[in-house]
Amino acid sequence: MDDPRDRARDYLDRRTSIAMIATADPEGKPEVCILIAPNLMDDDHVAGGEEKDVAGSTFRNLRQRPHATMVVLDPIMDPRARDGVRMAVEFLGAEQDGEALADLGRWLDSFAPGRKVVRRLLFKVLSVENYRPRDSGPVLLQ
Numbered sequence: 070m071d072d073p074r075d076r077a078r079d080y081l082d083r084r085t086s087i088a089m090i091a092t093a094d095p096e097g098k099p100e101v102c103i104l105i106a107p108n109l110m111d112d113d114h115v116a117g118g119e120e121k122d123v124a125g126s127t128f129r130n131l132r133q134r135p136h137a138t139m140v141v142l143d144p145i146m147d148p149r150a151r152d153g154v155r156m157a158v159e160f161l162g163a164e165q166d167g168e169a170l171a172d173l174g175r176w177l178d179s180f181a182p183g184r185k186v187v188r189r190l191l192f193k194v195l196s197v198e199n200y201r202p203r204d205s206g207p208v209l210l211q
Contacts, residue, residue, distance in 0.1 A: 073197045074112065077141070077154045081109035085145035088117055090158075090190075091138040092130035102127040105186050106173050107141060113194050115139070115158065118173040118186035128188065131160035139192070140200055153200035158192035165189075 080086045088107035092100050105118030119128060131137060137160065142153035164170055165188050173186045 073154055073199045076152075076199060077156065077194070077197045078109055078112070080141045080143055080154055081107055081115060083143055083146065086141050086143045086153075088115075088139050088141045090127055090131075091140070092127050093134065094126070094130050095133055100127050100130055104139070104190065106176055107139075110191075114161075114192065115156070115194055116169070116189055116191045118170070118177070119163070119188040119190055120177070121185040121187045128163065128190070131190070135160040136195075137192075142200065151201055154197055155200045156197045157195040159195055161191040161193055163188040163190050 081088075086107060088104040089101055090104050094100065102123055103120070105120055107115060107117035109115050137158050139156045139158050140153060141156070167189070170186060170189045173189060177184055177186055
């Protein structure tokens with residue numbers, strides 16, 4: 070699977086994937102958080118949940134600077150988590166209610182009772198590349 074777009078679709082279709090969002094605050098201080106249950110809405114958009122008391126500063130950073138980097142790995146399918154995808158994304162907004170957010174909450178509660186998803190973050194995918202790429206660079210999706 071050499072095409073980074075195919076790899077992104079594959080990884081984001083799995084419930085075992087982990088997505089990490091990297092942002093920076095206005096002073097340039099980096100922040101990284103986990104996106105709960107990332108999923109590809111279509112080839113150009115990805116969404117996932119923000120856990121309560123975990124990603125507040127990332128959400129603030131995204132509202133001030135909407136561009137971020139997302140790395141998606143699957144530690145279940147690839148226990149050494151060496152391969153995955155890295156995406157440049159643009160934050161589009163957040164949902165704080167609705168059925169999609171409720172689904173994320175039920176999914177998280179099924180194995181982590183007491184933890185809560187507070188927002189569903191929505192992103193436009195700007196480019197995607199293989200994480201630890203073997204022979205390819207960024208692929209623009211526009």
